[in-house]
Amino acid sequence: MNPGHRPARALRIEDGAGQAAQESLAEETAVALLYNGLPHAVMMATPADLEDFAVGFSVSEGLVAAASEVRVVDSVHGEHGISLQMHVPQAAFDALSQRGRSLAGRTGCGLCGSDTLANAIRPVRRVQGRPAVGERLRAAFDELQANQPINARTGAVHAAAVRDADGRLHVREDVGRHNAIDKAIGAALRAGSAPCELFVTSRASYEVVHKAATVGIGLVAAISAPTALAVRLAEEAGLTLVGFARGARYTIYGRTDAGWL
Known part of the structure; x- marks a missing residue:
């Protein structure tokens, strides 16, 4: 049995008719x-x-x-x-x-x-260096999407990816979005490289930004919206925060040294 999921018997209903099926359920x-x-x-x-x-x-x-x-x-x-x-x-x-x-x-x-x-609500550290947002944002989410085997089977888990200082992307999955982030950060650290960018299949909450800043990540990008507190925290940390990162479209929140983006 894969530690991330297990089989389960189910009855699938379609157009009023039932059919026995075997589903894969995310482990928790x-x-x-x-x-x-x-x-x-x-x-x-x-x-x-x-x-x-x-x-x-x-x-x-x-x-x-x-x-x-x-x-x-x-x-x-x-x-x-x-x-x-x-x-x-x-x-x-x-x-x-x-x-x-x-x-x-x-x-x-x-x-x-x-x-x-x-x-x-803990103080946040100031991040040194802020990666530029560019075309590789879409490439990162494409790679993230392609490396979610548990979610492909179950449709029930979050994923996070950390790009490290060597350009490698570490993708991890979990039923909890914060857990997925911790796993991706841990994978980069255990590989001996510094985490630089974080990509998540969720909203960008206060805790997501705080975890990123704590380990020195300068860019957080989420497929959904950030919260207002997350934006304020990103400004305080000097971190670039991106929301609604879907395909070629995304929204950058907060201030840079040049003012509003």
């Missing part, structure tokens, strides 16, 4: 993230590319400064889900212990579990 399971034995988050996720997820989540959430600071030491599959046991340096663990977040995340959850407003 609880994935617990533990650091030095301390539970931090339980996310509903697709159980594929979990090491990418662990590394990407750790860096994009600012729990560690670099991928080299987190190590997956065990992956325990149990009756109720999967536990990812990770080790981080003592300084990172001490900061994590004070963070005040015990996250039980629904599918696609971004801020679930933050216990204060200050923890929910």
Whole structure:
């Protein structure tokens, strides 16, 4: 069985007539993230590319400064889900212990579990360098579309792609859009290259932009609209934000040094 999907018997109705069918359904399971034995988050996720997820989540959430600071030491599959046991340096663990977040995340959850407003809306880092938006935007989404095997079978998952400093595009899928982003970021980091651009099959929310800025990504492009908070955050981070990226059409939001685009 592919870890991203499983077969299921179904009855397909068309024009009032029923026909037995076998469908592929996206897998969704609880994935617990533990650091030095301390539970931090339980996310509903697709159980594929979990090491990418662990590394990407750790860096994009600012729990560690670099991928080299987190190590997956065990992956325990149990009756109720999967536990990812990770080790981080003592300084990172001490900061994590004070963070005040015990996250039980629904599918696609971004801020679930933050216990204060200050923890929910966190300051964003300033991105160094801003990639130009050009024809390769369409090429990136074409490649993203062509590399979604789970969604091709199930029609039920999001996808994200990260272009790294070496020009490679890392595509990952998940039932949660934030999870897909973490997986794609983790894939780039584990390949030893810096993430530069992010492409997502969803809207561009606050959390999407914040994760991108945290790892130094200078361009975020989404097939749907951004939120107003996402645009404000992109301006604060100096990040280029693109919405409605479909074919040859797209919309650029926010300010550059030259003013409104």
